[in-house]
Amino acid sequence: MKKVDILIIGGGPAGLMAAISAATYQKSVLLIERDMHLGGQLVKQTHMFFGSEKQRASVRGFDIAKSLIQDILDNPHIEVMTKTTVTAMYEDGVITAVHSDGYLKIKPLVTIVATGAYEKSLAFPNNTLPGVYGAGAVQTLMNMHGIKPGQSVLMVGAGNIGLIVSYQLMQAGVEVKAICDAAPSIGGYVVHASKVRRMGVPIYTRYTVKKAHGDKVVEGATIWQLDNQWQPIPGTEIDIACELICVSVGLSPLSELLWQRGCEMTYVAELGGYVPKTSDHHETSIANVFVAGDVSGIEEASSAMVEGYLCGLYANKKLGVDDKDMTALILDYQQQLKDLRSGPVGDKIRAGLMRAAL
Amino acid sequence: MTGGHGLSLLIYRLFRRLKLFGFFMANWVSWHCFCTIKGHHIKEEAMRIVNHPILSFERGRVITFTYEGDVYQAYEGDTIVAALHANGIKILSHSAKSHEPRGLYCAIGNCSSCLMVVNGEPDVRVCVETLHDGDEILVQHGKGRFV
Numbered sequence: 001m002k003k004v005d006i007l008i009i010g011g012g013p014a015g016l017m018a019a020i021s022a023a024t025y026q027k028s029v030l031l032i033e034r035d036m037h038l039g040g041q042l043v044k045q046t047h048m049f050f051g052s053e054k055q056r057a058s059v060r061g062f063d064i065a066k067s068l069i070q071d072i073l074d075n076p077h078i079e080v081m082t083k084t085t086v087t088a089m090y091e092d093g094v095i096t097a098v099h100s101d102g103y104l105k106i107k108p109l110v111t112i113v114a115t116g117a118y119e120k121s122l123a124f125p126n127n128t129l130p131g132v133y134g135a136g137a138v139q140t141l142m143n144m145h146g147i148k149p150g151q152s153v154l155m156v157g158a159g160n161i162g163l164i165v166s167y168q169l170m171q172a173g174v175e176v177k178a179i180c181d182a183a184p185s186i187g188g189y190v191v192h193a194s195k196v197r198r199m200g201v202p203i204y205t206r207y208t209v210k211k212a213h214g215d216k217v218v219e220g221a222t223i224w225q226l227d228n229q230w231q232p233i234p235g236t237e238i239d240i241a242c243e244l245i246c247v248s249v250g251l252s253p254l255s256e257l258l259w260q261r262g263c264e265m266t267y268v269a270e271l272g273g274y275v276p277k278t279s280d281h282h283e284t285s286i287a288n289v290f291v292a293g294d295v296s297g298i299e300e301a302s303s304a305m306v307e308g309y310l311c312g313l314y315a316n317k318k319l320g321v322d323d324k325d326m327t328a329l330i331l332d333y334q335q336q337l338k339d340l341r342s343g344p345v346g347d348k349i350r351a352g353l354m355r356a357a358l
Numbered sequence: 359m360t361g362g363h364g365l366s367l368l369i370y371r372l373f374r375r376l377k378l379f380g381f382f383m384a385n386w387v388s389w390h391c392f393c394t395i396k397g398h399h400i401k402e403e404a405m406r407i408v409n410h411p412i413l414s415f416e417r418g419r420v421i422t423f424t425y426e427g428d429v430y431q432a433y434e435g436d437t438i439v440a441a442l443h444a445n446g447i448k449i450l451s452h453s454a455k456s457h458e459p460r461g462l463y464c465a466i467g468n469c470s471s472c473l474m475v476v477n478g479e480p481d482v483r484v485c486v487e488t489l490h491d492g493d494e495i496l497v498q499h500g501k502g503r504f505v
């Protein structure tokens with residue numbers, strides 16, 4: 001049995017920041033990541049981040065990841081285990097994990113779950129054909145491994161991820177044939193939409209995929225228009241020849257561990273699906289189990305990082321650390337989170353979080 | 359494509375078994391195979407990103423692997439799925455009931471769409487596994503079975 005003060009599950013933006021702040025007050029921290037490297041989705045983000053300077057605005061995602069990972073590896077209070085999958089959280093507080101050397105039991109005092117999210121799929125005939133990929137998978141292939149996922153692509157989804165990945169595909173030399181989105185308007189920021197439009201990519205709003213074509217792999221797709229009731233309009237079909245259909249229709253929290261532990265869960269559409277109910281200190285209905293980042297509601301990497309940092313501090317507070325600097329830090333980060341969620345873009349998030357409050 | 363590989367594959371496997379020759383010899387043979395088989399280099403060049411406005415890609419030494427018995431090359435450090443895509447290969451498994459081809463979907467080890475048989479071991483999530491020199495990769499048909 002391995003004993004640690006604070007266990008963090010997930011080494012993405014939230015988990016990295018949680019580890020850094022959790023280790024501030026000499027507590028022993030264990031950071032577990034199932035992939036072979038830390039960084040989560042940050043390592044494939046080539047665009048510059050928004051927000052303020054405190055959230056590393058105008059730094060590219062992979063550079064943020066690099067500096068956070070270095071901080072963690074240099075920190076003597078943080079132990080990192082990669083290629084390790086947490087398999088269960090038991091009622092007696094024992095957490096089990098699997099890695100290449102075998103099976104591991106861990107008994108932490110506090111656990112921060114920062115498992116992130118998974119990509120949603122979209123139902124259309126032939127959506128299982130090789131060549132129908134999630135936007136994150138496309139980013140992995142091209143931004144981490146330097147491989148084009150195909151020579152031409154239809155992007156499904158005009159949210160920020162769909163628009164950003166379209167632009168990245170063009171940077172990689174892939175022809176973006178079109179972007180379609182079932183919603184009546186473009187969901188992503190205007191700045192991203194303008195970027196791809198300037199490159200001559202048509203964006204079809206109120207269009208969805210009718211069918212993917214191809215015998216063994218994707219060779220094309222037919223899209224068609226939707227009416228006000230979201231019903232397809234026959235006769236509006238557009239055929240698109242492409243090797244790739246990139247699906248960017250949103251994310252859902254990866255909350256299996258929380259379900260298993262018995263955390264109180266609730267469905268909040270604005271947050272991407274079932275999320276844990278949380279206190280204003282990010283603690284779930286199960287004492288000493290905290291959540292940070294997308295697993296507690298889909299937002300973006302900047303707020304995940306701030307949430308992660310806050311959670312590391314809350315965990316210390318829970319363990320009895322009482323420090324004047326910490327109180328100031330908590331206030332500062334709470335304000336940052338508020339700022340990130342301010343304005344009309346944050347309306348949905350704010351409404352969703354209210355409904356997920358314990 | 360398969361027919362032309364038969365002999366090269368035989369030589370390749372023979373040399374891999376002869377441990378005395380070591381992997382240098384095996385590498386030489388696989389290099390030789392690649393130089394003689396047209397098409398691989400072309401695919402490789404077509405799918406690898408060479409000039410990128412923001413990113414640069416550090417590639418390790420050249421290693422070889424087989425997919426369905428055919429020999430391919432990749433770089434050390436590639437994940438299995440990256441190596442396959444660099445060679446234009448998208449079909450990773452066939453579904454259990456309808457036997458339809460399946461490919462990558464999430465690339466983070468979550469969706470199980472990319473399960474393949476690697477060196478005889480089934481159900482390997484090839485999107486999160488690193489490729490090793492000499493790996494033998496097979497398309498998985500339905501549920502995994504240990505032979």
